[in-house]
Ligand code: IPM
C-alpha cells in the first residue's frame with residue numbers, strides 16, 4: 001500500500017521523537033511491504049522563525065493532500081512569558097485543527113502492566129484502566145469570541161456550541177462505545193453552563209439511536225475527582241474542548257508517564273496523530289525525551305487511517321517488549337540505566 005504522510009516535527013523535542021517514529025514506520029513499511037512517502041512541513045515556533053506564520057499555507061496544502069498527518073509538538077518558551085507576542089506557536093495548532101476540520105480528539109488512557117508502579121496512583125486503583133476521551137476540538141471557548149473592553153481592564157472569552165457540533169462529536173462517542181464496553185459518559189457542567197445544557201439535551205436525544213449504550217451524565221468537577229479515584233470505572237468519555245484539555249492531562253498521569261500516551265485528531269476528511277505531551281523545551285536537543293507516545297501515535301495511524309491492524313499491533317508489541325526489558329528513557333528508568341531517545345528508536349527498529 002502507498003502511504004502519503006505529512007510530517008510536522010514542530011518544536012522542542014518534536015523533531016527528536018518524530019525521528020524515532022519515522023524510523024519505526026519505515027521499518028514497518030519494509031516488513032509489511034508498504035511504500036511511505038514523507039512530506040515534511042513547517043509548523044509552530046520553527047515556522048514563525050522561518051516564515052512568520054505558525055501554520056503556513058504551504059503546510060496546510062501538504063496536510064490537506066496527505067493521507068494522514070504525523071505531528072510532534074508545538075511551543076517555545078520565548079513566547080510563554082510574553083503575553084504581548086503577536087503570533088504564538090500554539091495559534092498554529094489551533095489554526096491547523098480548525099482549517100483541517102479536526103473536530104474530534106481521541107485520547108486513550110491505559111496502563112502498561114510493566115509500569116503500573118510508575119504511576120503516582122496506587123496499583124489497586126489503576127489496574128485494568130482502559131478509557132478513551134473524545135474531546136471536542138474545534139469549538140467552545142477556544143474558538144469563541146474573545147477580547148478586551150473597558151480600556152483593557154476587562155477581558156472575555158466566550159464559550160459557544162451549536163447542536164450540530166455536539167451531534168457529530170457525540171456520534172463518534174456512541175460509535176466508539178459500541179466497539180468497546182458500551183458505556184458512555186457525557187462530561188459537562190450542566191448545573192451552571194448553558195452550553196453544557198445543550199450538550200446534555202443533545203446527547204440525551206441521541207440515546208434512542210443507540211439502545212445498547214448505557215449513558216451517564218456527570219459534572220466535570222466530579223469526573224476530575226473520580227478519574228483519579230476509580231479510573232477503571234470509565235470507558236468512553238465525551239466532552240467539550242476546555243474540559244477535555246484539562247481532564248486528558250489529568251488522565252495521562254494514570255499510565256505513569258505523559259511520554260507514553262498517543263492521540264488522534266480526526267475530522268470528516270483528515271486525521272492527525274500526535275503524542276499528548278508538549279514540546280518539553282528543557283529536553284530539546286538532548287536526546288533524552290521519551291519517543292514512545294509518538295511511536296504509539298503512529299500505531300494509531302496505521303490502525304485508524306490505513307486500517308492496517310497487524311502493522312499497528314507489531315508496533316504496540318515491540319513497544320511493550322521495550323518496556324518489559326527496560327529499554328526506556330530517563331522518565332521511566334528510575335534507578336536503572338536510562339537509554340537515549342535515539343537508542344530506544346533503534347532498539348524498536350531492530351526488534352520489530
Ligand atoms: C493540547 C494542548 C493545546 C490545547 C495547546 C498547546 C494549545 O494543551 O493539545 O492539549 O490546549 O489544546
Ligand code: MG
Nearest residue numbers: 245246248249
Ligand atoms: Mg492540553
